[in-house]
Amino acid sequence: MFIRKAEARDEDAIWAILEPVYRAGETYCIDRDISAEDALADWFAQPFTVFVAEADGTVLGTSHVGRNRPGGASHVANASFATAPEARGRGVASRLVAHAKDWARAQGFRAMQFNFVVASNADAIHSWQKAGFAVVGRLPGAFLHPRLGYVDALVMYHDLMKDESDDA
Template sequence: MTGGGTAIRPATPEDHEAIWRILKPVYRAGETYCIPPDITRDEALADWFAAPFTVFVAEADGLVLGTSHVGRNRPGPAAHVANASFATHPSARDRGIARALVAHAKDWARNQGFRAMQFNFVVATNADAVHSWQKAGFDIVGRLPGAFLHPQHGYVDALVMFHDLTGGQP
């Protein structure tokens, strides 16, 4: 359980429909993820649940209002850096669901032995996400000019964001 009455737990197969209800409008909009906007339900869920990620859901008032997947960013010598993605149901915006999910993801990653977390591709026009991740301690460490074809704005930058999970400890 996290603050504000939001509980975060591992996702189960029974959560698939609720997760799809969250992912579908995000993917269909084509504004924030490098996912084909016409992706099918089964393809989307297979991608969201793909190894090496562990999927979580955020519940409040008995409803699944958000989801995350957290896991290794890259294998081998970079296996100590986690990656994560987040999505919230449109009706749950501004309720702290994303904040709870990112705090949980950082704690989970740290407890799994990850030393850092990196977001590889944050669309720069997604100002709410950029602001939220900066508030959560992530720094913009790279900019990929024109790397994302936004349906309204054309080619926009993508950001690489990074957070040290060790608190500066070796």
């Protein structure tokens, strides 16, 4: 598996990954009936750079990484990730998050923040904590889950400079 910058030819594969996630409405603050065109426009929107994880010519997952906020917070990156259902459990998400951290650090970002991790998304929370992210905030009842009702959202943060000093 390798990770590369996404190209226009990847849009169908990316939509095939995003569509079931968005339609389920359990993890992203995206309208469940969003069109492919609008979803891809959002995923590829500035200031984000889109990547795909690929093996044997098949896109297994995607990420987008970029600045979280401008101005005085422009040193903090943000990222989102999605894995193809058939690729889950194969380390795609962990490879994508490691790549996102390395890419962000190389771009000069000092930290990475996930603004809105749905608290019922235990797999993602576990993965992000394994990657060094800490829960630094909880937004009570901030997400309307289609099956569970109102659930909390978490803010997760990771100091990318800590990774760099740990590797030295």
